[in-house]
Amino acid sequence: MEKDNPIVFLAILGKDNEPKFLKNYSSSTDLETELKIMAFSCLDFFVDKTMISRVPNSSSEKIETYLGKISLLFTVEGQLGFYGYLTNTNHKYILVKLEDKIEGGHSSDSYIKEFFKKIQKIYIGFNLNPFMIQDNGNLDENDKANKEFFEEQLEKKINDTVSYYQQFLSGHSDA
Template identity: 30%
Template sequence: MILIYYYMMAVCVAVIGKDNSPKYIKCLDENTALQFHYKVHTTIDIIEEKLNVGNKTASDVRELFLGLLFSAEDHKIFGYATNTKIKFVVILQSTNTLLRDNEVRTIFKKLHAAYANAVCNPFYVPGDQIKSKLFDLAVMEIMGII
């Protein structure tokens, strides 16, 4: 697993609330953080569009992974939405052309699990910013920092 992350280095991980405000955002390089803020922010449009599609079949409803949202020259942006409309966005460097859907899905599953643990904290108020060390650790692992 660790190897996969190493190859698929995420440069930005974001959690977006159901009101589309950021609940958590972490970038590999804090100096260019704003650029990623913009990128994640604009993908909300696409996520919303994907979630809004009315003609989803039953199997589609259960599919939380939204796939590739946006592909830029240097980055690929993937999305994932929980059933409670919490969105996860991961920006991967597209230098690695060997990106496979399954690997990205694994990242999101891990992120979802970490998120679920974070909000299970009885002191967490739904809708607040996520401030959890364990969640931080999980995100950093995804980003390959540790």
């Protein structure tokens, strides 16, 4: 695993937990399957969060969508932290990052929350693009090419944002 890159894995899951975007940013391809399994195992925390938000509440407090570090239980060998973000449309964002870059983990929360918001904005823009063709199972060749083009653009924008935060978090180990 590459020590210089704090962001190791990013997952965007749809409202029915279907994978929308899964990307391994570590140099280890052996770790990819394990990261996917661990990311999907984090879904229980999202279910708990949505159940809590459905309970009638006398106060009109806004429920925070940023879940923070999901649990130490999901830290692999004490090195990786799993962070969660839940949208109001029930899309789930899961970030896996090295925990030894910023001591204690709490000081990086504001950076991670900002990261999730930027990734969400990119993903929303992608889905709201009127020229993006949604796959209904019977796309012709032009539609498939169009869809692939937009998916490549989405991946490029997400990768650019991840690269920025890789540099930013690497350079701020004392934040």
